[in-house]
Amino acid sequence: MPASYPRIPYGWADFRAIRLENRLYVDKTRFIHTLEEERYAFLIRPRRMGKSCWVSLLENYYDRNRADEFEALFGGTYLGRQPTENRHRYVVLRFDFSMFDDTLETLWERFETYCHLELNHALRRNRDLFPQEARQHILSPPSIDAKLAALFLYAEDEGIPLYVLIDEYDNFANTILAYHGEAAYQSFTHGGGFYRNFFATLKAGAGRSGGGLERIFITGVSPITMDDVTSGFNIGSNISLELRLDQMLGFTEAEVRELLEMYRDCGAFDQDVEAALDVMREWYNGYRFAKSTEDDLYNTDMVLYYLKASIPNQPMPDQLIDTNVRIDYGKLRHLLTVNRQLNGNFDLLRHIIGEQQVDSEIQLSFPLDRLDRRENFLSLLHYFGLLSIRDVAHGVPRLGIPNQTVKRLMYGYLRDAYDDVGVFSVDVYTFSRLVRTMGYDGTW
Numbered sequence: 551m552p553a554s555y556p557r558i559p560y561g562w563a564d565f566r567a568i569r570l571e572n573r574l575y576v577d578k579t580r581f582i583h584t585l586e587e588e589r590y591a592f593l594i595r596p597r598r599m600g601k602s603c604w605v606s607l608l609e610n611y612y613d614r615n616r617a618d619e620f621e622a623l624f625g626g627t628y629l630g631r632q633p634t635e636n637r638h639r640y641v642v643l644r645f646d647f648s649m650f651d652d653t654l655e656t657l658w659e660r661f662e663t664y665c666h667l668e669l670n671h672a673l674r675r676n677r678d679l680f681p682q683e684a685r686q687h688i689l690s691p692p693s694i695d696a697k698l699a700a701l702f703l704y705a706e707d708e709g710i711p712l713y714v715l716i717d718e719y720d721n722f723a724n725t726i727l728a729y730h731g732e733a734a735y736q737s738f739t740h741g742g743g744f745y746r747n748f749f750a751t752l753k754a755g756a757g758r759s760g761g762g763l764e765r766i767f768i769t770g771v772s773p774i775t776m777d778d779v780t781s782g783f784n785i786g787s788n789i790s791l792e793l794r795l796d797q798m799l800g801f802t803e804a805e806v807r808e809l810l811e812m813y814r815d816c817g818a819f820d821q822d823v824e825a826a827l828d829v830m831r832e833w834y835n836g837y838r839f840a841k842s843t844e845d846d847l848y849n850t851d852m853v854l855y856y857l858k859a860s861i862p863n864q865p866m867p868d869q870l871i872d873t874n875v876r877i878d879y880g881k882l883r884h885l886l887t888v889n890r891q892l893n894g895n896f897d898l899l900r901h902i903i904g905e906q907q908v909d910s911e912i913q914l915s916f917p918l919d920r921l922d923r924r925e926n927f928l929s930l931l932h933y934f935g936l937l938s939i940r941d942v943a944h945g946v947p948r949l950g951i952p953n954q955t956v957k958r959l960m961y962g963y964l965r966d967a968y969d970d971v972g973v974f975s976v977d978v979y980t981f982s983r984l985v986r987t988m989g990y991d992g993t994w
Contacts, residue, residue: 555816560851560858561874563602566610569623574854576805578604579629581798582611586634590756590766590786593795594773596837596935598851598874600799601769605644605717608767612713613642615675640713640765641679641705643672650722652729657722658744665694665748669701679710695751702755706762713765714752720775732918739778746779753785772933777915788914790933796840800847806830809857818862826866830856833870836952838939841912849935852955871955895927902928902937903960907950909943936960 559573568575585591595601610616610623617638624630645668650660670689673680680688688700705712723745727735738745755763766786770776773788789795801809810826813819819826834852838845852872859867902908910928920926931937932949936959940950951957 555813555818555861558854558858558861560854563606565603565606566616566619566623568603574809574857575627576801576809577627578798579607579611579624579627581795582608582629583632583634584794585767585789585798586636588787588789589764592768592770592773592776592786592788592790593798594770594788594790594933595799595839596849596933597771598849598872599837599935600850602646602648602717604799605646605715605767605769608713608715609642609644611637612640612765614638614640640711641672641676642713642715643669644715644717646717648718648721650725652722652725654726654730654734657726658738661744661748662694666697669694669697673701679708680704693747695747698748698751698755702751702762710762711764712755712762713767714763716766716768718770719768720770720772723775724772727918735918736778739775743779745775749776749779753780756785772930773913773915774918774921774930777917791840791912791914793840793842796838796843797845797847800837800850801853802845802847803827803831803835806848806853809853813857813861819857819860820863821860821866826856826860829866829870833954836938836940836956837935841939841942841947843939846938846952849955871958895922898924898927899931899960902931902949903951907940907948908937909946909948912939912947 556572556574559568559575562568562573567573593601610619611629615638616623620633620638621630624633645665649664650657653660666689670685673685673688677685684704688704689697691697691700702712704710723735723739726738737743740746752763752766756766768776773790807823807827810819810821810823814823830848830853834848834856835846837847837849839847851874855872855874856867856870898908908928910925912932913926913929916923916926916929921930928937928949932939935952936956937949938952939947941948951960
């Protein structure tokens, strides 16, 4: 029997549960020191790179109600040895917008109800700062925008520091765009739309000179919605392409090697470490987000998927692609077809797959109505994790497909886009040539 070893937290995004149950955790807490240099930060990463777990880490580190668990949660980590002055200082208000479906008729009502519940939960957990009369005053306005505005004013008057965390900020917006179209999307992200008003309230709270809303951290997979709801993320910093935070999410090769060797030494991993690394490098590696970095990153979820299937002492998984990393096909198909016709974005994607690379600057932000511009679409593919920086030529990033998993996903996007427009309108010869170029063997 193998010796005791940390279990794999595959699919887990609860930092507290991972630590209390002694599950595997690769220590990234050193990046807290750098992140604190930004008061209002926006981070874009592909799906399954560990964004939600990072938001959970922030919640557990900064929430004033978690101070008595500091040693249990952060003992043995970099941050446990070198905490910052802001440790457990804030009233934390956390929103997760990944649970909404695309039912338009009730979207606004469900959004209001959910935000009200989260706000009420935060106030009740901090009763010593928000007595009943204050809670009633803050919660009495009819809309979440007015409630938040009342909260920010009260916190400013009372000297209560607030930290707002928003995970998957663009999830339901992308879903609406994919399945209901641009008009439905614009109805709540433009003008007086409820989502635009929500971010306008955060911006107003962050802009007050007296404090209150001291910090905001937002995650997503695309900058489009943020640009649309705020006319650019002008209440803080988009840290997505910064070298100093490039390895905050995802695993380096050194970290993956260390994991494999640790489980081998525990007697729980009997595959050859170098052979396993060769496979994982081909299928899961290849992500770079900062232009000046030379280190590739492994997708967090893919690595944990491989480890979970291989431990204790099992062969590598038969299916190397974890289905959970598949970006919803519909969301990308919407970007490739208009009125059942293939558009310029499809031709650009087809060119990339044929040539295996393309040179382009990566744009920090752009609205939906400018997605047809070449650099914007290529930037979106980079943020989705479908393209990654492979080199820099004359100061311009050279983008390529990062690994075999993404190459297979690309085939699926092309295939589905062709299906959308109908089989009689396709160039079958061109399509077959592209498939062969990608090394696709005909099985799925």
